[in-house]
Amino acid sequence: MDRRTYLKASSGAVAALAFAGCLGDSGGSGSDDNGDNGDNGDDEKTSSDGKDDSDTGKILIGSDIPYKPFEYRTADGSLEGFDPGIAEAIFKGQLDREYEFKKAGFDTIIDSLKNKNFRLIMSAMTITDKRAEKVDFSDPYFTAYQTVAIRKGGGIEKLDDLKGKTVAVQKGTTGESAAEKVKEDFGGSLTIHSYDQIAGAFNALRNQQAVAVINDNTVNAEFVNKMDGVVFLEGEGEAAKQGKNAPDYLTLTIEEYGIAFRKDDDDLRKQVNEAIKAIKDDGTYDKIYDKYFEG
Template structure:
């Protein structure tokens, strides 16, 4: 794998593909609803195709008092996360929670900071308000750092680099980005995938219809069913589907794009954006954020990060 010179994140190159193994199983899954994000991105799409809207409770069970002046660690950190989002967070067939984010949480909170952790399933399109309502202490949910979200939360140092990409049905007559014009595109609500698709819609002077789903699995199923012509989503999650449940039924749309424009060693398919993931904190939680950043750096320095990365990704 490659690293940028100064930022602690992973850059996936042309040799990077998703493993199909599940990796280590860690964490405790609380009962709750699942779905999708709190940045308000992707508003105004013409078509909505989703399940029932989820409503977040305003319980503060398991939460700790936070203060920007305090360096005292909590006994346990509750983590908000949109599940499933394979390979970052998902349940195995036996109901155990696993994934890249889950293993990183174990290494950071349990391994480095010596505290317990617990994942709380939360709809991604309401996850930032839920954080700021004290429903949990942090967000770890393959969340892209961007200016809109940074107005509402503070982020850790980046810990992963991803690209927004497009997958299409195998045998589709779509062969370039321009061929998406006039088509139905599936996205997950509140995600940067939805924002990237909105950017395409603007580029096509509005000649694109976005269908939004509570979870990315809904968009993938719509692709298989012929209800959408393509899905826009993170490359790692798209690759997990292409190489797993959607094997033989979906492929990446090829072409050059944002990664090449940014001078990255890009994967061999169209990239709409280059993005970095971070852990999100409330804006009054500076002390805890500093401790987590130090723990992330330690996990990188001792090789634990690379071992976890190898469980889920190749390259």
């Protein structure tokens, strides 16, 4: 079994931030970028002037921070998470390049990339055909599922129980796209409430404004592990249909994350692909993975 097809957030990573803090500022990841602005004002200030770097200068990385466990700030302000760990291994370890993360809202992050606010995107971004019309992706570096988080004892025992109910998602994510697909399968009998950040979706679940949250499995696991009475909806799904070693919770989709580049940045993209292969071959990838996930 490839453990990167069955993911659960580790209890150690969950304990890194307090519940209230996580709910207050969790970020977003996922699906089709539908923003129409270049820089939406959410970009984190850096020492750079925002201009595109040269082939030898510092590489600016756009990311929707925080989105634990992929990217988040610790109590002392340092940047942590799976994506920063992979970036360190790729850019510092393999390419000997300086790099810096720059905060950007997820729903406009692709347009910000095209406007040269940063050189590339590392933000738990799913590779999709629609996105690939706007950017070029690296080779996949992570496998994820879309899953359903529910309140235990809330009357939702199978996917069909969502008919006529309200679900919560984050704007611009594959969770939102997966919810739209469920709504279509239900003949329109589903209400979808979209939030700027995933924390808003889980607050809606906690306050009984929604019966479920649809989102990436690893990020859902962060909330499942720290919110009393919140669990994954169980059942077979897409992973089982495709003959994968499926987890015991329902999987709506199987997705691959990639690093996004502008269409004219082939040289760097090729270098990054070679670096991804190298860190997988030498065991560095597994060490970073083990730090943030178990399973």
